[in-house]
Amino acid sequence: MKLLMTALLLACVMGNPLLAQSPYTSYADSAQAGSYILNGIISKYAVMNNAEYSWYKTNQEAYAPSADVLEAMEKAKGKFTFLVFGGTWCEDTHFIIPKFFKLQELSGIADKDISFIGVTRLKTTLGNLTRVFNISHVPTIIILKDGKETGRLVEYGSTGLWDKELVTLLK
Numbered sequence: 001m002k003l004l005m006t007a008l009l010l011a012c013v014m015g016n017p018l019l020a021q022s023p024y025t026s027y028a029d030s031a032q033a034g035s036y037i038l039n040g041i042i043s044k045y046a047v048m049n050n051a052e053y054s055w056y057k058t059n060q061e062a063y064a065p066s067a068d069v070l071e072a073m074e075k076a077k078g079k080f081t082f083l084v085f086g087g088t089w090c091e092d093t094h095f096i097i098p099k100f101f102k103l104q105e106l107s108g109i110a111d112k113d114i115s116f117i118g119v120t121r122l123k124t125t126l127g128n129l130t131r132v133f134n135i136s137h138v139p140t141i142i143i144l145k146d147g148k149e150t151g152r153l154v155e156y157g158s159t160g161l162w163d164k165e166l167v168t169l170l171k
Helices: 002-015 044-048 051-061 067-076 091-107 126-132 162-169
Strands: 024-028 036-042 081-086 114-118 140-145 148-154
Touching (some): 036 126, 044 051, 044 091, 051 091, 067 091
Antiparallel strands (some): 024 036, 140 148
16 A cells, blocks of 8 residues: 555556656766766656756667567566656666666657656665565666555566566566
8 A cells, every 4th residue: 555655656647747846956976077876756858858867868869679579568568657766876787777668668668657766876866665565775766556566576577587577577
């Protein structure tokens, strides 16, 4: 029930364009000069369209999903929603998340079905979402069906083949 309420709250925040405050903050990364950390509910476009995050385009263009992975994502369209936790400072996020969003785009999954949450280096975020969803590593992709978690992919998964494990979780 707590998960469902959080998901509903998240949907309300994402769907309300009249909010006076931005759903995320941006601040300089003290561990990496010239870099910025996005914290909170962000849009893939906030990363994709920002020259600061050139890793997004590079890693997305380099990815060619296999037919079975793409087919599984196409079948997931309209059946699942996704909570994606990542850090703009995190190399694993740099590698996986642009590829996940490429799968989303190729399969036709709507942007509204994916919530992208940026975390700090301490794995915290606005609204304590990392604590609510027990996030200890990023990236973490949580798969929801009817508001309930049905699967979770943490970093590269247990095999190192994150996209193949995603297929398994979508079955």
